[in-house]
Every structure is written in C-alpha cells, then in structure tokens.
Amino acid sequence: MLDEPDDGTGVRPEVLRGDLRRILLESLPAGTIRWDHKVTGVRALGGGRHELTFAHGPTVTTDLLVGADGAWSRIRPLLSNAQPxxxxxxxxxxxxxxxxxxxxxxxxxxxxxxxxxxxxxxxxxxxxxxxxxxxxxxxxxxxxxxxxxxxxxxxxxxxxxxxxxxxxxxxxxxxxxxxxxxxxxLPIGHRWDRVPGVTLLGDAAHLMSPFAGEGANLAMFDGSELGRAIAAHPGDVEAALTAYEQALFPRSERFAVESAANLDLMFGADAPAGLLTLLTGGERN
Ligand SMILES: Cc1cc2nc3c(=O)[nH]c(=O)nc-3n(C[C@H](O)[C@H](O)[C@H](O)COP(=O)(O)OP(=O)(O)OC[C@H]3O[C@@H](n4cnc5c(N)ncnc54)[C@H](O)[C@@H]3O)c2cc1C
CATH class of the missing domain: 3.30.9.30 (D-Amino Acid Oxidase; Chain A, domain 2)
Known part of the structure; x- marks a missing residue:
C-alpha cells in the first residue's frame, strides 16, 4: 500500500465529474449553452464559414467552429481522416x-x-x-x-x-x-493542416486511453488556451488558431505517448512490476 496523506497540496486533485460539470456550467451566463442541439451534418461554405445542421431541423452558419464533441466527433472529418x-x-x-x-x-x-x-x-x-x-x-x-x-x-x-x-x-x-x-x-501524434475557420479540442483532437489520467485536464486546458489565443489575436482568427494548434499538437502527443506507455505498464507481461515502479517514482525501462 502506498500511503500519501492528502493535505490538499497534492498535484493531482480529484473531483467528481458531475460536480466539476456543475461548477463550470454555473460559471456561464444563463442561455450560453443551447441544450438538445445534436449536430447531424456540417458543410464547408468557403472563406472559413461552415453550416451546421441539427437533428431537430434548424441550421446555423459559423465564423469559427470548434469541435469539442468528443471521441466520435462530427467535426473532426473537416480536418483529418483519423479514426479512433x-x-x-x-x-x-x-x-x-x-x-x-x-x-x-x-x-x-x-x-x-x-x-x-x-x-x-x-x-x-x-x-x-x-x-x-x-x-x-x-x-x-x-x-x-x-x-x-x-x-x-x-x-x-x-x-x-x-x-x-x-x-x-x-x-x-x-x-x-x-x-x-x-x-x-486516436493515433499518437494526431494533427492536421490548418483549415480556415475550424479547429478541435479535447478528445475530438487527441482521444487517448485514460492511463495518463489527463483527458479531462487536457480538454479544459485546450479550451482555456484557445480562448487565450483568440484574445491575443483580435480580429485575426486564423493567427489565433495557428498559435493554438502549434502548442496543442506537441502537448497532446506528449500525453498520448505517456498514456500508451502506461497502458503497457499496467497490463503488459511484467504487470504489476511496471506500475509499482511508476507509482514509486522509480526508473522506467
Ligand atoms: C472509462 C474512462 C474513464 C476515464 N477516466 C478519466 C479520469 O479519471 N480522469 C480524466 O481526466 N479523464 C478520464 N477519462 C477521459 C475523459 O473522460 C475525457 O478525456 C474527457 O471527457 C474529454 O472531454 P471532451 O469535452 O473533449 O469530450 P466529452 O467529455 O466526450 O464531451 C463531448 C461532448 O460533446 C457532445 N456531443 C458529441 N457529439 C455531439 C453532436 N453530434 N452534437 C452535439 N453534441 C455532441 C457530447 O454529448 C458531450 O457532451 C476517462 C475516459 C474513459 C473512457
């Protein structure tokens, strides 16, 4: 047993998904999120604009489209052929x-x-x-x-x-x-060429096994970094997306490598020795 006292100063705090979701939702002005809008289709209109179709019928046209729609993203095919x-x-x-x-x-x-x-x-x-x-x-x-x-x-x-x-x-x-x-x-190192007016974040961009314990962290961090990039490039979405993606790709790859390696450590032929080494901070092979 590894016993580490939790005095609140640890670097890997935990939170229940439902609590975190509630905290994030409560931080937004009412009406920011339109519930029950399932995207069923997306079409490039040129000039960085896209048309989204929703299951219940209506369409919208976007100037900036961010695919934050998880592992089986409907938006990802605009940028990449990769499949989980x-x-x-x-x-x-x-x-x-x-x-x-x-x-x-x-x-x-x-x-x-x-x-x-x-x-x-x-x-x-x-x-x-x-x-x-x-x-x-x-x-x-x-x-x-x-x-x-x-x-x-x-x-x-x-x-x-x-x-x-x-x-x-x-x-x-x-x-x-x-x-x-x-x-x-998704393949480790998943990336795409810049396509005007659209990008991805979270699992849509870099779905990985949960063994680095970073999926939710990365999704939230991506979102905040994208916001910062947009704020740092007023009136120039393409410059913002370029800056965001240049940092996103190596960051995602680093954690995808780690999660794939941890999967092997946990369930590979010498389990549990590798996991013990990981948890006790020893040298990995
Ligand atoms: C078994 C398991 C355990 C995990 N445990 C952990 C853990 O302990 N810690 C951790 O950090 N990570 C964990 N992860 C990973 C973590 O769940 C994900 O990395 C994280 O949820 C990604 O967030 P996201 O917002 O990118 O995608 P998601 O959480 O998948 O959110 C995507 C959203 O898009 C919506 N959506 C999808 N398609 C459409 C559509 N067509 N139209 C409209 N909306 C759509 C979905 O309804 C959903 O709300 C785990 C994953 C698994 C599978």
Whole structure:
C-alpha cells in the first residue's frame, strides 16, 4: 500500500465529474449553452464559414467552429481522416454504494483512495468517491467480439477466478448493471493542416486511453488556451488558431505517448512490476 496523506497540496486533485460539470456550467451566463442541439451534418461554405445542421431541423452558419464533441466527433472529418481505434482494453464499470456498511471487505481493500490490482491482461481499478461509493473499472484485454454477447457480472468475474473475494466483490456485488467501456484512441501524434475557420479540442483532437489520467485536464486546458489565443489575436482568427494548434499538437502527443506507455505498464507481461515502479517514482525501462 502506498500511503500519501492528502493535505490538499497534492498535484493531482480529484473531483467528481458531475460536480466539476456543475461548477463550470454555473460559471456561464444563463442561455450560453443551447441544450438538445445534436449536430447531424456540417458543410464547408468557403472563406472559413461552415453550416451546421441539427437533428431537430434548424441550421446555423459559423465564423469559427470548434469541435469539442468528443471521441466520435462530427467535426473532426473537416480536418483529418483519423479514426479512433480500439486499444485492446475494455473497462467494465461498476458501482458499490454504502460500501462501508454493505461491502466492508471491498471497502477496506479500496481504502480511502484508489486501488490498482493488475496482472498481465487484466486488472481491478477502483477508487472511493464521496458518500461511501466504490467506483470500479474492471479492465480486460479482450477482442472487441467478446463484447458482442451479453456481458454479465458473472461472465466478467469468471476472468478473475481465484482472485481475492474482496476484489471480485467489486465485480459481482455492483448496485448497477455493469457498463462496458471499450477504450479507444486516436493515433499518437494526431494533427492536421490548418483549415480556415475550424479547429478541435479535447478528445475530438487527441482521444487517448485514460492511463495518463489527463483527458479531462487536457480538454479544459485546450479550451482555456484557445480562448487565450483568440484574445491575443483580435480580429485575426486564423493567427489565433495557428498559435493554438502549434502548442496543442506537441502537448497532446506528449500525453498520448505517456498514456500508451502506461497502458503497457499496467497490463503488459511484467504487470504489476511496471506500475509499482511508476507509482514509486522509480526508473522506467
Ligand atoms: C472509462 C474512462 C474513464 C476515464 N477516466 C478519466 C479520469 O479519471 N480522469 C480524466 O481526466 N479523464 C478520464 N477519462 C477521459 C475523459 O473522460 C475525457 O478525456 C474527457 O471527457 C474529454 O472531454 P471532451 O469535452 O473533449 O469530450 P466529452 O467529455 O466526450 O464531451 C463531448 C461532448 O460533446 C457532445 N456531443 C458529441 N457529439 C455531439 C453532436 N453530434 N452534437 C452535439 N453534441 C455532441 C457530447 O454529448 C458531450 O457532451 C476517462 C475516459 C474513459 C473512457
């Protein structure tokens, strides 16, 4: 067990996704976000302008289009032919609630922070969330076809036969049906040539496996850097986008390399030795 006291000065603070989302939404003037506007089509009009079509019918024309629409971005094809590819790892997501009372052995194993129990090709990753919730990702190196059948907790648990019961409880004792999360990634070093009037941020630009723990950080950082670039180049969107992308590409590549390397460390042939080295700050091979 690695015990690091949390005195609030750590460099990797955690926040629940829902809380962070609420804080960000509350920082915006009412009406800034138009909900229920699913983009179904996008068309270049020339001169940096684009026409967006929404599922419920209307269209809008943009002077600046920012694709912040995640892994399966509708905007990305304007800039790049790259497609996310399956990394070979699937997560099965599970929640155990009121864990201290109802699942004390699992709660003790996870402790106050995070638990990583990894072996070649598989692992149990869990962390404690506010309110006594244990949130787990059960990781499996598996072909995508494995997911086509019904994936039940029992079927997942069968892959962990012989593992400690307080770990398999994180698979079998879930309060919700297990949710499959295949892990996809864009090619490392994904970039594009400048196309007038459009850019990408976050997963749309640099989807990577979550093993660098930076996906949400990068998406927010990209957004703030894009805002700063636009402010620094008043009246010249192209100069702003050029400056933004010149910094975006190497930054994204650095973290994509790290997340791919960490995937190998966690589930590669010498697991868990590589992860231990990573967490204890030792030299990596
Ligand atoms: C299993 C798993 C665990 C992860 N854990 C962590 C973690 O612990 N920490 C971390 O930092 N990162 C984590 N990540 C990565 C993180 O979730 C992403 O990097 C982050 O959410 C990217 O933010 P984004 O805004 O770019 O994309 P998203 O969060 O995917 O947001 C895209 C938005 O675009 C909207 N959208 C999509 N298509 C359309 C359309 N056609 N029209 C209109 N709107 C559309 C979606 O509804 C969504 O609101 C994890 C990822 C996975 C898969």
């Amino acid at each position: 590819r399956y990394t070979g790892i699937t997560f099965v997501e599970n929640y155990l609630r009121d864990a201290d009372e109802r699942h004390p052995a699992a709660a003790k194993a996870v402790g106050d922070g995070a638990l990583f129990a990894v072996a070649p090709g598989k692992g149990v990753l869990a962390h404690r969330e506010a309110g006594g919730v244990l949130h787990s990702y059960i990781a499996l190196a598996t072909p995508q076809e494995w997911m086509s059948g019904a994936v039940t907790a029992e079927r997942v648990a069968a892959e962990f036969d012989g593992w400690a019961p307080e770990l398999t409880a994180l698979i079998t004792d879930g309060d919700t049906a297990p949710v499959l999360r295949p892990i996809n990634a």
